Amino acid sequence: MPVDGVRYLAGVSGAAVRAALSPLPDGAPAVVIYRPSAERSVALQTSLVAELDAVARRLFPSWLPGAELIDTPGGAGVAAVRRLAARMAAGSTMFARYLADLAERSLTDELTNARFSLETQAATLTQVIAGSFGRRRLILLVDLPRSDDVRRERALLNTLEWFAYQGHAGAWLTGGPLLDTDRIPAVAVPVPVAAQPPWPTAVASRLPSETGRTRGTGTGGPQGDSARVPAAEHPCSVDSASLADPPHPPHPPPDGQLP
DSSP states (O other): OOOSEEEEEETOOHHHHHHHTSSOOTTOOEEEEEOOOSOOHHHHHHHHHHHHHHHHHHHTTTTSTTOTTOOOSTTTHHHHHHHHHHHHHTTSSSOHHHHHHHHHHHHHTOOOOSSSOHHHHHHHHHHHHHHHTTOSOEEEEEEEOSOOOHHHHHHHHHHHHHHHHHHTOEEEEEESOOSOTTTSOEEEOOOOOOOSOOOOBOOOOEEEOTTSOEEEOOSSHHHHHTTOOOOTTSOOBOSSEEESSOOOSSOOOTTSOOO
């Protein structure tokens, strides 16, 4: 399966792809299920990055080596996670200032901010989320709606191509049909029909970590509901951006280089 650029998985449902990726096979990329809203390209870029930022914050501290026992921003907590983030970014292509900011906001449960460009955030978030699974690559899994709205599809494709380029990531489109068949290459994928019931919508509001610590996902507003991370016991489908499988236990290497 191609893991870069935007591809249309012809004749395959999103549910079948999710079933084939559960549990996440060795060598497979990390997968985030993304359900976009009907917005123009620039607004979609902003909302996509904001939702991935929220997913990364809810995965904390799985992506930051050494942060497992830092439970509170009090005392030296904030300074400690920023220092760990700087160490992780060193020698990698991740932007150190944004990674430190992300670590601080993950600890303090603050929302995203506009101090960094969308391009900077997209490139770093791709590595952070993929690294939480012990993977090198990240894929957005997008189930296309049944629609004849060419403008909406064009805005979505513009956003996905932008993200794939900025984040060195990929996007797999299912459902549809795809209207602009000349723009996005179709890929034939021999994925069997899911042999299990449809995945439930995530209702858990906290994500357990391997240390027993929990991270709140929030209970309201766009960051609490639209980017909810499922409980680690089973994969779930959610209303906007979610993980297709629980995080991989190992952390990325301390030097920030993904395996």
